[in-house]
Amino acid sequence: MMDRTLAAGKKRLEKLHGPNFFLSEAEGGQAGHFWGLLDTRPWMRLQSAIGELAAVGKDWDRAVAALSECLRLCPGDNLGMRSKLTPWLIQAGRPADGVRFQLNWLLHTDNPNCCPPLGGLDLSTFPTVDKDLTGPLSDKIKEKIKNTVVAEMLYDLALATKTAFGDCELARLALKIASEKNPVVIGHILGKKGAPKDYNREPRTLNSPQTANDYLHLSYHLWMEPTTFAWAKNDKEVHKAVLKSCEGGCGKKEEKHLEFQGCSACKRAFCCGPGCQKKDWPKHKKRTSRQLLISLTE
Numbered sequence: 001m002m003d004r005t006l007a008a009g010k011k012r013l014e015k016l017h018g019p020n021f022f023l024s025e026a027e028g029g030q031a032g033h034f035w036g037l038l039d040t041r042p043w044m045r046l047q048s049a050i051g052e053l054a055a056v057g058k059d060w061d062r063a064v065a066a067l068s069e070c071l072r073l074c075p076g077d078n079l080g081m082r083s084k085l086t087p088w089l090i091q092a093g094r095p096a097d098g099v100r101f102q103l104n105w106l107l108h109t110d111n112p113n114c115c116p117p118l119g120g121l122d123l124s125t126f127p128t129v130d131k132d133l134t135g136p137l138s139d140k141i142k143e144k145i146k147n148t149v150v151a152e153m154l155y156d157l158a159l160a161t162k163t164a165f166g167d168c169e170l171a172r173l174a175l176k177i178a179s180e181k182n183p184v185v186i187g188h189i190l191g192k193k194g195a196p197k198d199y200n201r202e203p204r205t206l207n208s209p210q211t212a213n214d215y216l217h218l219s220y221h222l223w224m225e226p227t228t229f230a231w232a233k234n235d236k237e238v239h240k241a242v243l244k245s246c247e248g249g250c251g252k253k254e255e256k257h258l259e260f261q262g263c264s265a266c267k268r269a270f271c272c273g274p275g276c277q278k279k280d281w282p283k284h285k286k287r288t289s290r291q292l293l294i295s296l297t298e
Contacts, residue, residue: 005046010022044079050066051065051081098160099161099164141170142173149207150181158175171231188212192224247270
């Protein structure tokens with residue numbers, strides 16, 4: 001039924017805007033500008049819903065195709081779908097395409113945290129990904145990765161690169177920078193805490209526990225693949241990012257992951273022992289109360 005509705009909607013849009021409506025600008029169409037046209041939005045939401053349902057049914061090829069079409073028509077990703085593409089490509093047996101997608105986003109835009117050029121996900125136009133990426137990286141790639149703000153994009157790049165090409169500088173650098181920008185993700189993975197059951201509905205900031213929850217909901221099981229988990233676990237640079245400092249003011253830092261006990265309420269504050277926990281409690285109590293109040297009012 002959804003497919004029939006999608007086809008009927010496409011026919012209606014072509015009747016309103018012309019037979020070339022879904023084609024590129026060069027072909028006289030509006031692909032790349034769909035979100036600016038209000039009557040396209042129901043069709044776009046239905047297309048994304050078809051992708052989501054395909055993913056639930058583990059029909060990864062169809063899920064990727066639906067999401068790819070969304071990004072072709074709306075490369076600005078107003079539906080917030082791009083975070084799902086690389087995990088779906090990996091599960092479709094196409095991790096190298098996941099690398100190509102992430103690198104296109106990072107390397108071929110002025111703002112690597114925004115969107116690629118018009119055309120969205122036409123992989124035939126993306127830079128080739130080959131064995132050269134398993135060797136030393138160019139300064140351009142290193143600089144782009146280090147300046148990428150969104151940690152989850154770098155986790156995707158690390159995961160897809162490791163899956164496609166094994167251990168290499170690109171995979172290690174992406175994982176290192178991702179771990180520094182949002183250590184909640186890698187801490188959750190190394191602690192084998194399990195995949196979150198759903199997306200987080202709380203307000204969020206960039207690289208927050210909420211965005212970490214959503215990333216892990218999509219990709220945790222991929223990181224649990226034995227060789228991938230061992231690779232991440234044995235990376236010394238990653239361990240530096242997840243080691244906690246005591247919030248009690250003593251200056252101690254963990255020597256191994258999960259050595260300090262976290263606050264059972266907020267799950268964000270860590271202390272080396274009961275003494276520092278008691279010392280930190282008066283100010284920590286205020287922060288925790290505010291966080292709980294925000295959660296309850298959502």
